[in-house]
Structure formats: structure tokens, C-alpha cells
Amino acid sequence: MTGSSITLEFENMLDLTGNGSAKTCNGTTRREILQAGTLGSIGLSLPQLLEAEDKGIIKEKDDDRACIMIFNLGGPSQLDTFDMKPNAAAEVRGPFQPINTRGDFQISEIFPKHAEIADKFSLVRSCFHSGAAVHDAGWQMMQTGRLFSGGILTPHAGAVTGYLRGRKTDLPPNVVLPEKMGRGGGNLPNGQSGGFLGKVYDPFELAADPSKPDFKVPDLLPPSSLGQTRLDRRRKMRDLVEDSVSKFETSENAKMLNDNFQAAFRMMTSKQAREAFDLSKEPDKVRQRYGMNRFGQCCLLARRLIEAGVRFVTINTFLTVFDEITWDIHGSAPFTSIEGMKNIVAPMYDQAYSALIADLHDRGMLSKTMVCNLCEFGRTPRVNPAGGRDHWPQCYTVYFAGGGIKGGRAVGASDPIGAVPEDRPVGPAEVIATIFHSLGFDLEMELPGPGGRPFPLVNYGAKPIQELFG
Amino acid sequence: MQTLFYKWAGLNTPMAISPGKTMNSIFSSLLILMTLFGIVREIPSQENETEISPVDNEKVSFRNEVLPVFAKLGCNSGACHGALAGKGGFRLSLRGFDPGADYFNIVKQARGRRIELRDPAKSLLLTKPSGAVSHKGGVRFNVNSPAYKILSTWIAQGAIGPTNADLAITKVQILPGTITSRPGDRQMVKVQAIYSDGSTKDVTRWSKFTSTDETIAKVSEKGEIEVNGFGVGAITAWFDSRIAVASLTIPYANRISPEVFQETPKRNFIDARVVEQLRQLRLQPSPRCDDSTFVRRVFLDAIGILPKPDEVKEFLDDSSPDKRDKLIDALLNRPEFVDLWTYHWSDLLLINGTRLRPNAVKSFYQWVRKHVQNNTPWDRFVHEILTAQGSSLENGATNFYALHQDPQNMAENASQAFLGLSIACAKCHNHPLEKWTNDQYYAFANMFSRVRAKGWGGDGRNGDGKRTLFLATSGELIQPGSGKPQPPAPLDGVPLSFDYQGDRRVPLADWLVDRKNPYFAKAITNRVWAKFFAVGLVDPVDDLRLSNPARNAPLLEEAATFLADHDFDLKALMRVIMRSETYQRSSTAVPGNQLENRYYSRYYPKQLMAEILLDAISETTGVPTEFNQISFPGADNQKTDFYPKGTRALQLYDSAVASYFLKTFGRNQREITCECERTNESSMVQVLHIANGNTLNRKLMEKENRIGKLLESDFTDEDLIRQSYLICLAREPSRKKLDALLLMFAESKDDKRVLLEDLFWSLISSREFMFNH
Incomplete structure (x- = not known):
């Protein structure tokens, strides 16, 4: 039989002039919010910020809070890094030895510099997610707090921050270094965008390697042949000829192009922005301390950007999981083995992270800046025949420093082989809630979701990991 | 939409925060309340129809009743016992695709301790999920639930396994x-x-x-x-x-008089179907676009270039009523048509110099180009690729197989490219979003199991690219689960016998391009549609699975039938698309249709694809772009002499040709068969490149460019501004803009050259230039 059809008739129809869009609880549509000011990577207008403060969404005193998210693409092995099981069978415990630290936990010998600053960061050894064991699924969940479904792309934590806070200086509020994540194998969106908040909240992407001798932000500066007069004229002329507004007002991408021009002009002409990206302003000693490699210099650049007013910096430790040696230690080519991690990945990571934390601390920035080290999953408890470990979202370790975190602790615990959380399981929503809590957001608030419907900032009921704080 | 799979695979993990009892009871009270007020409409069961639940004298079927319980409760999801390694020593097949193995694991494995035939309530299969015995996965159901009743009755009846007599x-x-x-x-x-x-x-x-x-x-x-x-x-x-x-x-909350839809002009079946949907949705269509908008739009979409000022003028001056039709026909026969559509199909076929040697790239490209030039029907085009044999340099189509060198990859990419179906999930288990089973996957892939070539394997960068494809006379693809090959069969098709003597790919290709194949015509129709309308009838454009239906299914059906009726002549499809009122609508919204972006009530502006934009900038400034390097991963560049000066971006064979501009503006990198590899979205990096980068700025400064030519004539300021508008935007400036610009010219002490460079920059960076609208 074929399906019968049920038609429900409307009684109170709006007339044609009604635009039919749903309103948020306070009566504004998302479109109105978007139209209210220049936005985005760009920033909220001042009135919006004030309005947000009025509503208690943002506490004024928290306007100097910031976050650096270090995303460990590939998925480090919990068993060989921060959650060692020295008493487990050889095929579980792996090749490395645990060492004591300045915190009340042990970590792997491959991170000696972490050990020295372990009083500054705290581990969560019972993180898990319930998505598939593919990179992309974990990227979405750990950066947005949710798995995408039903065509709804949830925004990255940095995009939410940009949306709620706007830009503080001439720099964009939300930056990703050195560039956005590449392919993950599942061909799914990677969770590093503005999602349903709109493309204006996508992060500003550096798209360059700051460790290169000739490093500069691509095209940040106008050619020297164009003087100030000409730049001003170009901007004025463009505003003048750019008039087909009615054609483009319904196209988000077209609006975005103009917003991008506004933001680009602001960055190009800002001394502050130029200098923030200029690593040559750092003494050589400082640059060496972070390590003269891509990740090390990204960490240093992140510190400079936060100092200059960026609110959220995401550092991808690697660009993809395919074309370079990453934490993705399957053991077989083109991936590396557990041992390989020790020589290739761990040293640069250990050096840069410890330098970043110490530097933020020395400059008095750590208390206001949360640094969270996340990943898409852990690795299988048992070493595979190739001498590596495979994907394992059921249990892994993430860690936090600064932004109100009390260091030196290990929250939660895994079972004796690091396979499942035994105590205090922590899901992606709680990780994101922890970041937002540190940034001073009211977790009960709602974002303007798809179609203008209210969308909870974090899943209802998700709470920050309170044991980390104070 | 693959996310759906993960949701199913994973939602119910041991530790997931479950809504728990309270939420459930709130939910059911709500349900009762809503039912009382008549908000929830229940569908009455048919007479004699039972729900799946044990009836006293009926046997519970393992296949049809027990396994669905596990699937619904998530027991056999990827995060629980459905994981490849199982969970807690107990493994189920993912969402129950292998009833035989599941039965063995439940009843026989672990010395049968999961089942107590004499005292069903003591079976671990019941005590664990109901919470009587500790279960890492938590309490999944209680003893009074239908799930419990089904499982316990099944055990009490003797835990009978799946049989061939089970109802299908x-x-x-x-x-x-x-x-x-x-x-x-x-x-x-x-x-x-x-x-x-x-x-x-x-x-x-x-x-x-x-x-x-x-x-x-x-x-x-x-x-x-x-x-x-x-x-x-x-x-x-x-x-x-x-x-x-x-x-x-x-339907949208608009009130529109029915006459609007009756009176809206309908040129062909596309308009009839679109307007019918707009009527149902209460969306008013935007009116027809004007001639100057149309000429630019149709040039860009059909042949990928801007119309020249005299071409615009000629069209605007033509007063014949069928001038749009005449222009469409003329464009379909232009040489630039061949450039654009060869480029599109090269994206689809992954012609990429990092994976093929230069000679192979050239031969594959020229093979595609020849067929676009001849307007070869799409079914013959695809048939030739699928059955290609011989030398990679003489028969370019064989390079399709050089890119996909094992039967699984051949099957997956052929299906993705020509049917819009991603079947990769079924490689390991039955497809969660489709009907394809693991058996069907291996049967399909086995159609390719005898494709071989001399010189395959190794790094695609090595060797001379000369490979010879041939067919072995034996060889089967083994299905890992069963350890045996599946009889070779097209998806949903009749299997060949194992001793079929010919090239298995011939019956495969016959089946694939048959007009009775429900996917083939739709897949290409949707691809072509999306190139003109910015968004496919099915979106994403190459995701035609059952669970992602077209937003206007009757339209896709009819357009695909139209294409098949016209012997897969793609130009016929393009012609009917471009002639439609739907395609010719203004991009300006009318009240009530500004919020929709899926139903074609207006033309959706789209940023020009990277290659078209670069060519447009080269053409407008009169300075061609040079392409002389191939870029390999790891910043390893090699020289190429394939592209003489004046080659346009749309004439490149290869996605690996080095170009910061093309990369930044989102060209298709041609690594995987997926339209998602191309992006036409604006970004800050792009805008900074337009503002400060060396592409546009260098062309504007080039002495002998269009600006230089303009200055050779004895033009007044007004002429210069009007000419700039015509060159860049194919239209005259409004009087108001003209006056404002004249004032800026008059007030400046800079010389004309500099002023014109700045004006060109402003026009080229405007949305009117960078978008098709």
C-alpha cells in the first residue's frame, strides 16, 4: 500500500510580508543579530557586547579571559603518555617507563619537560567519546562538544567565543594555527568552523609555517608600491562601486565576502596586528626555548596573539594524519610505531608545551589563559602486531592548565589496562563546558541555532569538570 | 550525512549520559497529555496486524524479532558489542548483519553460559542488560519491558536459531x-x-x-x-x-494568491515542477532577470568566461524575442564550452599529476576532451571508461584504473563517480544508510577482480607512466567474512556465473549505464544541475543514497528521464536547464522568498569557481597567468612545459599545477572522488590575496595591460570610467556612481594610470565581479 497523506491546515496565516523566520526567546532573529554590526572573525559590535553583558551572558570582569586549544591530531596513546600502566602485561604497558613529576601523578619518560611543570597542569584520565573510531568524528566532538547530525554543524568553541565576545582589538577574536585540519579519512567536516553560527565566525587561519625563515602572514601587508593614499582610495572606491546590495543580501557567502574585506582592511592597517604576527620581535633565546619547528613557533605565536587581544587560539599539532608522522601510531607504514613517537613527535611537543606554560606563567598570563590539550581519541590497550596501537575512543587523557585550573592533579581514572574509564567518566560536552566555564560564560545560555531556534551552549546537563578548578 | 552512521554506531555506550528514567517518564506523560489534546496523531494499526511482541503460541524468530531488539537498544552498535573486537568478550555483528554469527556467539560461545534454557530468567543475556548482574553497558531494559519479554520467550522456546524458513x-x-x-x-x-x-x-x-x-x-x-x-x-x-x-x-508562513503560481511563466517541465513545489511551500518566485544579468550569467555557467563588451552589446541590441535561446545554442557550440566541461569531468575523474605521470595526465585529459568535443553521450563515455583496456598513453581512459588499482577501489570509485553512491561502508558491514549489504559489495567488487596492468604499484611519481591494462583469465576477490568469493554481480543485478568467459566489466558497464538503472541518469543529471543552480536537487551533490532524498524528487526523476530520452546528450539537458524560467530568475529576493536556499524561487549568487575567477581577472586586466610548475606534496616543485603562455586556468590538465591563487580559492585537489573537495566559499585568506597578493596587483601594474591600452586612446575621464565598468562588469555605471567617481578623479593629483588601476581593483574586488548572480 502507499502512504496516506495527512494535511494540516493553517488557521492564522501570516501575510506575505512576514519573513517567517523564527525568533529567539528574546525576540531577535539570528539575521537581525547578524545585521546588527560588523562581525565575526571580525567581531561583535560594541552595543552587542554591552547587550550581552547586560543579559549576564558575559561577566565584565572576565573580558580578559582567553583560551589556547592544542589539538593533538592523530590521537596520542594514553598508555604511552599520561596514563601509564607499568604493572600491566607487556603487550599493554608498552616500551616506556613512568617518571615522577612535580604533580601528584606519574607520566611517561618521553615527556621529561612536562614532568618539571606538572604542578601547572592537571590530567583527566577518564575522557571518552561515543562516536565512531574515526578521526573526524572525534574532531567534531572534542572541539564542538557534539557529534554533527541531521545536517546541523555545531560551532567550534573558539567560534562560540568569537560570537559571544567579539573582537577585543584589531585582531580577530578566533585564530587557528598554522592552518585548519586537513583530511581525516572519514571525509566529514572537522569541527573547526563557525557551524550554524555562520561563516563569519570561522577562525582566521594563518596558512603559513611560522618556523620558516621567511615567515609572514600571507598577503597581510600591501605591496610597498601602494602608499596610504592609494589604499584609502581603493577602499573608498570599493565601497562606492559595491552597491548591488539587494542581490546579495540573501547570500551568506556574498555577505561574508564584504565582511572579510572590512576585517582585512582593519588588519592590514593595524600596527598592533602586524606586530602581533611578527615573530622577529622575539629574542632568539625565546624562539629557541619553544623550539625552531612548526609546532614550537605556533605556540610562541599563540602567546603573542593572546597578548595582543585574540581570545581563542587553536593550534593543530599536525595538519593531517596522512602526510606526516603524527600521534597516529598504527605501527605500519606510512604511520609510525610506539617507539617512533619517542624520537619524532615527543621531543618537539614536550619542549614547546613546557615553554608555553612557563612563559605564560612568567608573564602573569596563565591565570587568565586556559591551555587545554585535546585529541580525538586514545589508542588500543593492546599493542598490535605491527608494533603500534589503533584508534580507541573509549578512554583517553586530556589535560588543562591555567584559566583557573589548579595544577598537579589527576582527575578520573581508567581501568587497569586503560581501556575504559573506571572513575569519573568525562565526555566531550564536559570538556567544552570546562573551557566555557574558564572563559566566564554562563553555561545555561542559548545560542541562536539553525532557523533561529535556541540551541543550548552545551548539551543540557553538561557541567564543567569542577575538580580541576580552585 | 555519514554522521548518521556514527550516531547509530555509537550513541549507546556504557558511559553515555542517558536520559534515564525521569526523562522517559516525563516524555510519556507529555505524550499522554498531547494525545489527550489531539496534538499527537497516532496512526491506527491495520486490522490483523500485530506489533513485534510474543504471542503465546507463536515461535519468536531470532532473525526477525530478537536481532531487532539488539539493534534498537544499541547492543550491537559500534561502541558496544558491535565493535570489531566486541565488548567484554561478547561480540555481535554490527547492527545484526550476520544472524548466523550472532546466534553462535549468543548461544554456543563461552560454553553456552549466556543462555539458561531451563531457567531463562537466569540467562546472562537477560540478567546483564536488565541490571540484575553488573553490566558495563548499564541497564538497558527492565524485566517488564517488551524487550525482556521477547528475549525471555525466545529462550524459553528453546533459543532457536535463524533458519532458511524464516520469513524474509x-x-x-x-x-x-x-x-x-x-x-x-x-x-x-x-x-x-x-x-x-x-x-x-x-x-x-x-x-x-x-x-x-x-x-x-x-x-x-x-x-x-x-x-x-x-x-x-x-x-x-x-x-x-x-x-x-x-x-x-x-509550507512557509506566507499568503500568496494562487494566481501567482498559475501566471508565473513556465517554459518547460523544470518550471512546472519547480513552480508546483513553490506553490506547495508558499514561496513566491522572483521575476526574470534582465538581459545584462542574463548574458553574464549564462556565459559563466555554460562556458566559464566573461562575455566581452562587444558580445554584451550585440546581445543587448538584439531585439528578437528568442535571443536568449539563440545565445544558449551559440554558447553550447563554443570552444570554451569544451574547456569548461572537460575541466569539470577531469575533477570527477581525478586527473592529478601527483598520482599520474605527466604523459598519463595528458593522455587521460585528452581522452576526456575528445569526448566533450564530440559531445559523446554520457552513457557511452562512462561505458568506455569502465571497459577500457590497453596502453595508458594510447587509451587515456585506462588511467581511471591506474588511479584505483584494486577491485574494492575500482568498485567504490566507479559507484561514487557514476552513480553518486558511496558503498565503502559495506566493505566491512551492511551499509547503515543504504540497502547495500556486505555480500553485495563483494559481489560488485568481484566484477573488477580480473583487471590487471603491467607497471602498477609503487609511487605514482616514478616511471614513465606507460602502463598496459589487460584482463586476467582467472582470479576472484575473496570476501573476508566468508573466506569465499561472491558470485560477480552488479549492485542489485543478476550475478554472472564464475566461469563467465568474457570481460566481466562489459556486463557491469551495460548494467551501470542502462536507463533502467535508477541511479545512473540521476547522478549525472544532479551533477549538471548543481553546476548551474549552485545547489543540487540532491545535496551533497554526489550522495544519492536512499536516506538522502532529493528536495524535489519528481523534478529529478523527470529531468533524469529527459536525459535518458535524449540518449544521454548532456547538451540537451543543459539547454533545457538554461532555457527554463527557473534558471533565468533574478537573484534579488521578493518578500517571502529571501530565507529559502533550496527550492529555486530565485537564482542563488555563487562565488566564481577558482579557475573561472582567475581567468576572469586575467581577461579583464589583459594579462594572462603563467603556469609552469607542478607542485608535489612537501613543497617539491617540478617544471612543466605543457602550458604555453596564454593558457587559461580552465585549460589546465591537472590539479597539481602550482598556483597559490587556485589553491586559496578552493580548487578541487582531485584526491578523492568527492565534489566536497572544491569550495567556493569566501575566506579572509582569499580577500587578503586580492587586496595585497601578487596576482591581481601584479596584473594591474603590468605596463601593457588593458589599462595601458585604454590610456592610449584619447578618452575623457567619463569615457575611461564607463569603459572600465564595461570591461569589468559588462555594464554602464549609474549616473550617480559616475559623478561620484568623476569627482574622485578630478580631486586627485595622481596620474590617470594610478587612478584607473585603483578603479579596476575596486571593480574586480566587488561582489558583482567575484560572483555569478
Whole structure:
């Protein structure tokens, strides 16, 4: 039989002039919010910020809070890094030895510099997610707090921050270094965008390697042949000829192009922005301390950007999981083995992270800046025949420093082989809630979701990991 | 939409925060309340139809009743016992695709300790999920639940396994199949399974639901739809590896007189179908665009270049009523048509110099180009690729196989490229979003198992690219699960015998391009449609699975039939598209249609694709771009002499040609068969490149460019400004803009050259230039 059809008739129809869009609880549509000011990577207008403060969404005193998210693409092995099981069978415990630290936990010998600053960061050894064991699924969940479904792309934590806070200086509020994540194998969106908040909240992407001798932000500066007069004229002329507004007002991408021009002009002409990206302003000693490699210099650049007013910096430790040696230690080519991690990945990571934390601390920035080290999953408890470990979202370790975190602790615990959380399981929503809590957001608030419907900032009921704080 | 799979695979993990009892009871009280007030519409069961639940004297079927319980409760999901390694020593096949193995693991494995035939209530299969014995996965059901009743009755009846005599499901459907509703409404749907003996069962309780677009409607675990937006969506239900779809239509809250739709001009079937949907959705169509908009639009979409000022003038001056038709026909016969569409199909076929040697790239490209030039029917084009043999340099089409060198890859990429179907999931288990099973996957891939070539393997960068494709006379692809090959068969097609003597790919290609194949014509129709309309009838454009239906299914059906009726002549399809009023609509919104972006009530502006934009900039400034390097991963560049000066970006063979501009503006990198590799979205990096980068700025400064030529004539300021507008935007400036610009010219002490460079920059960086609209 074929399906019968049920038609429900409307009684109170709006007339044609009604635009039919749903309103948020306070009566504004998302479109109105978007139209209210220049936005985005760009920033909220001042009135919006004030309005947000009025509503208690943002506490004024928290306007100097910031976050650096270090995303460990590939998925480090919990068993060989921060959650060692020295008493487990050889095929579980792996090749490395645990060492004591300045915190009340042990970590792997491959991170000696972490050990020295372990009083500054705290581990969560019972993180898990319930998505598939593919990179992309974990990227979405750990950066947005949710798995995408039903065509709804949830925004990255940095995009939410940009949306709620706007830009503080001439720099964009939300930056990703050195560039956005590449392919993950599942061909799914990677969770590093503005999602349903709109493309204006996508992060500003550096798209360059700051460790290169000739490093500069691509095209940040106008050619020297164009003087100030000409730049001003170009901007004025463009505003003048750019008039087909009615054609483009319904196209988000077209609006975005103009917003991008506004933001680009602001960055190009800002001394502050130029200098923030200029690593040559750092003494050589400082640059060496972070390590003269891509990740090390990204960490240093992140510190400079936060100092200059960026609110959220995401550092991808690697660009993809395919074309370079990453934490993705399957053991077989083109991936590396557990041992390989020790020589290739761990040293640069250990050096840069410890330098970043110490530097933020020395400059008095750590208390206001949360640094969270996340990943898409852990690795299988048992070493595979190739001498590596495979994907394992059921249990892994993430860690936090600064932004109100009390260091030196290990929250939660895994079972004796690091396979499942035994105590205090922590899901992606709680990780994101922890970041937002540190940034001073009211977790009960709602974002303007798809179609203008209210969308909870974090899943209802998700709470920050309170044991980390104070 | 693959995310759906993960949701199913994973939602119910041991540690997931589950709504728990309170939420459930709140939910059911709500349900009762809503039923009382008549908000929830229950679908009455048919007479004689039972729900799946034990009836006293009937045997519980392992296959048809027990396994669906595990699927619905998530026991056999990827995060639980359905994981490849199982969980806690107990493994089930993912969503129950292998009943035999599941039966063995439940009843026989671990010395049968999971089942207590004499005292079913003591079976671990019941005590663990009901919470009597500790279960890492938590309490999944209680002793009074239907799930418990089904499992316990099955055990009490002797835990009988799957047999060949089990009823087979012939169909699963959602009732009602079409729903028209409005925001705020809630409605229950029913899922019905129809079995081989003609009987039906209500399987709503054991089905899994998803909404294809949650901005339009959400659906609960129990099958209750909650409408929360406008437009056309679909609800899919999954039961026992089968998918049923119900379509949802939620009209916009506009009031439009019926005459609007009657009077809207309809040129052909496209307009009839689109206007019919707009009527249902209460969306007013925008009027026709003007001639100057049309000429630019159709040049860019059909042949990828800007019209020259004299071509614009000629068109505008033509007063014949059929001048748009004449222009369309002329464009379809232009040489630039061949450049653009060869480029599109090269994207589809992954012609990429990092994976093929230069000679192979050239030969593959020229093979495609020859066929676009000859307007070879699409079915013959695809048939030739699929059955290609011989030298990679003499028969360029064989390079399709050089890119995909094992039967699984050949099958997956052929299916993705030509049918819009991603079958990769079925490589390991039955496809969660489609009907394809693991058996079908291996049967399909086995059609390619005898394709061999001399010189395959190794790094694609090595050697001379000369490879010879031939067919072995033996060889089968082994299905890992069974350890045996599946009889070679097209998806849903009749299997060949193992001793079939010819090239298996010939019957495969015959089946694939047959007009009776429900996917082939639709896949290419949707691809072509999306190039003109910015968004496919099915979106994403190459994702034609059952659970991602077209927003206007009758239109896709009719357009695909039209193409098949015209012997797969793509130009015929393009012609009917471009002639339609739908394509010729203005991009300016009218009240009530500004919020939609899926139903074609207006033309959607789109940023020019990277290659078209670069060519447009080169043409407008009069300075061609040079292409002389191939870029390999790891910043390793090699020289190429394939592209003489003046070659346009759309004439490149290869996505690996070095170009910061093309990369930044989102060209298709041609690494995987997926339209998603191309992006036409604006970014800050792009804008900074336009403002400060060396592409546009260098062309503007080049002495002998269009600006230099303009200055050679004895033009007044007014002439210069008008000419700049005509060159860049193919139109005259308004009087107001002209006056404002004249003033800027007059007030400046800079010389004309500099002023014109700045004016060109402003015009080229405007949305009117960078978008097709």
C-alpha cells in the first residue's frame, strides 16, 4: 500500500510580508543579530557586547579571559603518555617507563619537560567519546562538544567565543594555527568552523609555517608600491562601486565576502596586528626555548596573539594524519610505531608545551589563559602486531592548565589496562563546558541555532569538570 | 550525512549520559497529555496486524524479532558489542548483519553460559542488560519491558536459531509516506514491515529514526516528529538493514494568491515542477532577470568566461524575442564550452599529476576532451571508461584504473563517480544508510577482480607512466567474512556465473549505464544541475543514497528521464536547464522568498569557481597567468612545459599545477572522488590575496595591460570610467556612481594610470565581479 497523506491546515496565516523566520526567546532573529554590526572573525559590535553583558551572558570582569586549544591530531596513546600502566602485561604497558613529576601523578619518560611543570597542569584520565573510531568524528566532538547530525554543524568553541565576545582589538577574536585540519579519512567536516553560527565566525587561519625563515602572514601587508593614499582610495572606491546590495543580501557567502574585506582592511592597517604576527620581535633565546619547528613557533605565536587581544587560539599539532608522522601510531607504514613517537613527535611537543606554560606563567598570563590539550581519541590497550596501537575512543587523557585550573592533579581514572574509564567518566560536552566555564560564560545560555531556534551552549546537563578548578 | 552512521554506531555506550528514567517518564506523560489534546496523531494499526511482541503460541524468530531488539537498544552498535573486537568478550555483528554469527556467539560461545534454557530468567543475556548482574553497558531494559519479554520467550522456546524458513522482509515502509504540517506540530509515524508471506507487522518500536534536516523537523526515538522549520525534509526509519523514507512538506508562513503560481511563466517541465513545489511551500518566485544579468550569467555557467563588451552589446541590441535561446545554442557550440566541461569531468575523474605521470595526465585529459568535443553521450563515455583496456598513453581512459588499482577501489570509485553512491561502508558491514549489504559489495567488487596492468604499484611519481591494462583469465576477490568469493554481480543485478568467459566489466558497464538503472541518469543529471543552480536537487551533490532524498524528487526523476530520452546528450539537458524560467530568475529576493536556499524561487549568487575567477581577472586586466610548475606534496616543485603562455586556468590538465591563487580559492585537489573537495566559499585568506597578493596587483601594474591600452586612446575621464565598468562588469555605471567617481578623479593629483588601476581593483574586488548572480 502507499502512504496516506495527512494535511494540516493553517488557521492564522501570516501575510506575505512576514519573513517567517523564527525568533529567539528574546525576540531577535539570528539575521537581525547578524545585521546588527560588523562581525565575526571580525567581531561583535560594541552595543552587542554591552547587550550581552547586560543579559549576564558575559561577566565584565572576565573580558580578559582567553583560551589556547592544542589539538593533538592523530590521537596520542594514553598508555604511552599520561596514563601509564607499568604493572600491566607487556603487550599493554608498552616500551616506556613512568617518571615522577612535580604533580601528584606519574607520566611517561618521553615527556621529561612536562614532568618539571606538572604542578601547572592537571590530567583527566577518564575522557571518552561515543562516536565512531574515526578521526573526524572525534574532531567534531572534542572541539564542538557534539557529534554533527541531521545536517546541523555545531560551532567550534573558539567560534562560540568569537560570537559571544567579539573582537577585543584589531585582531580577530578566533585564530587557528598554522592552518585548519586537513583530511581525516572519514571525509566529514572537522569541527573547526563557525557551524550554524555562520561563516563569519570561522577562525582566521594563518596558512603559513611560522618556523620558516621567511615567515609572514600571507598577503597581510600591501605591496610597498601602494602608499596610504592609494589604499584609502581603493577602499573608498570599493565601497562606492559595491552597491548591488539587494542581490546579495540573501547570500551568506556574498555577505561574508564584504565582511572579510572590512576585517582585512582593519588588519592590514593595524600596527598592533602586524606586530602581533611578527615573530622577529622575539629574542632568539625565546624562539629557541619553544623550539625552531612548526609546532614550537605556533605556540610562541599563540602567546603573542593572546597578548595582543585574540581570545581563542587553536593550534593543530599536525595538519593531517596522512602526510606526516603524527600521534597516529598504527605501527605500519606510512604511520609510525610506539617507539617512533619517542624520537619524532615527543621531543618537539614536550619542549614547546613546557615553554608555553612557563612563559605564560612568567608573564602573569596563565591565570587568565586556559591551555587545554585535546585529541580525538586514545589508542588500543593492546599493542598490535605491527608494533603500534589503533584508534580507541573509549578512554583517553586530556589535560588543562591555567584559566583557573589548579595544577598537579589527576582527575578520573581508567581501568587497569586503560581501556575504559573506571572513575569519573568525562565526555566531550564536559570538556567544552570546562573551557566555557574558564572563559566566564554562563553555561545555561542559548545560542541562536539553525532557523533561529535556541540551541543550548552545551548539551543540557553538561557541567564543567569542577575538580580541576580552585 | 555519514554522521548518521556514527550516531547509530555509537550513541549507546556504557558511559553515555542517558536520559534515564525521569526523562522517559516525563516524555510519556507529555505524550499522554498531547494525545489527550489531539496534538499527537497516532496512526491506527491495520486490522490483523500485530506489533513485534510474543504471542503465546507463536515461535519468536531470532532473525526477525530478537536481532531487532539488539539493534534498537544499541547492543550491537559500534561502541558496544558491535565493535570489531566486541565488548567484554561478547561480540555481535554490527547492527545484526550476520544472524548466523550472532546466534553462535549468543548461544554456543563461552560454553553456552549466556543462555539458561531451563531457567531463562537466569540467562546472562537477560540478567546483564536488565541490571540484575553488573553490566558495563548499564541497564538497558527492565524485566517488564517488551524487550525482556521477547528475549525471555525466545529462550524459553528453546533459543532457536535463524533458519532458511524464516520469513524474509520484502519491504519496510513509513506511514504516512508523505506529511504536510507546520512548525510546532507533532506527529507519530508508524513503521511497517512486510514479509515474504504477505503478512505485515508494526515495527515502529524497533526502528531507528533520523531526520535528514533537523532545521525542519526532529524525530524522537519513538518515531514522533516535531516540526520546527519550513521547507521539504524527510524522516528515515531503519529496521533490519532496510530503510524507509517519509517526505515532509512544511509550507512557509506566507499568503500568496494562487494566481501567482498559475501566471508565473513556465517554459518547460523544470518550471512546472519547480513552480508546483513553490506553490506547495508558499514561496513566491522572483521575476526574470534582465538581459545584462542574463548574458553574464549564462556565459559563466555554460562556458566559464566573461562575455566581452562587444558580445554584451550585440546581445543587448538584439531585439528578437528568442535571443536568449539563440545565445544558449551559440554558447553550447563554443570552444570554451569544451574547456569548461572537460575541466569539470577531469575533477570527477581525478586527473592529478601527483598520482599520474605527466604523459598519463595528458593522455587521460585528452581522452576526456575528445569526448566533450564530440559531445559523446554520457552513457557511452562512462561505458568506455569502465571497459577500457590497453596502453595508458594510447587509451587515456585506462588511467581511471591506474588511479584505483584494486577491485574494492575500482568498485567504490566507479559507484561514487557514476552513480553518486558511496558503498565503502559495506566493505566491512551492511551499509547503515543504504540497502547495500556486505555480500553485495563483494559481489560488485568481484566484477573488477580480473583487471590487471603491467607497471602498477609503487609511487605514482616514478616511471614513465606507460602502463598496459589487460584482463586476467582467472582470479576472484575473496570476501573476508566468508573466506569465499561472491558470485560477480552488479549492485542489485543478476550475478554472472564464475566461469563467465568474457570481460566481466562489459556486463557491469551495460548494467551501470542502462536507463533502467535508477541511479545512473540521476547522478549525472544532479551533477549538471548543481553546476548551474549552485545547489543540487540532491545535496551533497554526489550522495544519492536512499536516506538522502532529493528536495524535489519528481523534478529529478523527470529531468533524469529527459536525459535518458535524449540518449544521454548532456547538451540537451543543459539547454533545457538554461532555457527554463527557473534558471533565468533574478537573484534579488521578493518578500517571502529571501530565507529559502533550496527550492529555486530565485537564482542563488555563487562565488566564481577558482579557475573561472582567475581567468576572469586575467581577461579583464589583459594579462594572462603563467603556469609552469607542478607542485608535489612537501613543497617539491617540478617544471612543466605543457602550458604555453596564454593558457587559461580552465585549460589546465591537472590539479597539481602550482598556483597559490587556485589553491586559496578552493580548487578541487582531485584526491578523492568527492565534489566536497572544491569550495567556493569566501575566506579572509582569499580577500587578503586580492587586496595585497601578487596576482591581481601584479596584473594591474603590468605596463601593457588593458589599462595601458585604454590610456592610449584619447578618452575623457567619463569615457575611461564607463569603459572600465564595461570591461569589468559588462555594464554602464549609474549616473550617480559616475559623478561620484568623476569627482574622485578630478580631486586627485595622481596620474590617470594610478587612478584607473585603483578603479579596476575596486571593480574586480566587488561582489558583482567575484560572483555569478
